[in-house]
Amino acid sequence: MNLLIQIFINGILQGGFYIIIALGLALTWGILNIPNLTHGTFIVLGGYITWYLYNNFNIDPLLNLPIVALIMFILGYIIQRLLINFVIKAPKFNTLLLTFGLDMLLTNIIQLIFLTNSYIINPIYASKSITFGDFLFPEIKLIAFFIGIFLAIGMWFFLLYTKLGYSIRATSQNKIIVRFCGINPGHLYAITFAISSAISGIAGAFYGMIFQINPYIGPMLTTKSFIISSIGGLNNPINIIFGAILLGIVESLTTLYIGPTFTDLFSFSILVLIFFFRPNGLMGKVR
Secondary structure (H helix, E strand, C coil): CHHHHHHHHHHHHHHHHHHHHHHHHHHHHHHCCCCCCCHHHHHHHHHHHHHHHHHHHCCCHHHHHHHHHHHHHHHHHHHHHHCHHHHCCCCHHHHHHHHHHHHHHHHHHHHHHHCCCCECCCCHHHHCEEEECCEEEEHHHHHHHHHHHHHHHHHHHHHHHCHHHHHHHHHHHCHHHHHHCCCCHHHHHHHHHHHHHHHHHHHHHHHHHHCCECCCCHHHHHHHHHHHHHHHCCCCHHHHHHHHHHHHHHHHHHHHHCCHHHHHHHHHHHHHHHHHHCCCCCCCCCC
16 A cells, blocks of 8 residues: 555656646647647756756756756747747648757757767755655655646746736737737747746756756657646646646556556557547646
8 A cells, every 4th residue: 555655656746847847838839829849859958958057067956947947048039039930820830840840950959069978967865855654755856846836836827917928828819919009929929938948948957857868858758748738738837737747647557557668658548538538638728
């Protein structure tokens, strides 16, 4: 019984980490309807930036988070404003092609700079656990869990109760009307994409402390983010919590009873079932 409870704890904490991974994609694809295939590579880039700052300047990875988020925010704004904005009005296939090509470009740049080596960010707390009774709570996953919850609730509040959030949602619904209100849709799209990129950078920092980063894991992270977003509903930040924790628990149970080789198989099975029975996600859409 204790083993099963520990597996559920591991799954919930893994889900907290998955919240951070999926939030950026939920924002760009769900709110702006931009299928960003570079999402996973942005996470990888955030991980490499964190690793570089930690190993070369001895800055603690958690203290690195604002720096990484700022760097990724600027990068995301530039990419959206100078590249993706030109295909916003085009068919979604054009956006897919552009972000796919951009993903390949960024992957090769990362490989050129950091080679093909795998790195892990290993501060002392990354390998420590808190013991509560008979159960273990890995410190880094516990931190990621609370930050993931905070970011999801913060994004929900930002979108629904701030002036900029109102403007972003209005722009996603009707770009023509908001122009008459004095709102620049191109700037708002870039700001939203930049926020998504900043969250991806934070996700990369935690990924590097939990797993190993290498230049080629981007597509896998994009796919996993899409699965999580699809479970909760693509444009609902709060429901990302539900989708991420559900996936974390399913993967933990699969690892225990079937084997780690089959975790991705079960993840994709969930996605197929959701598309078949609940195309808008298990929790529906936020209004």
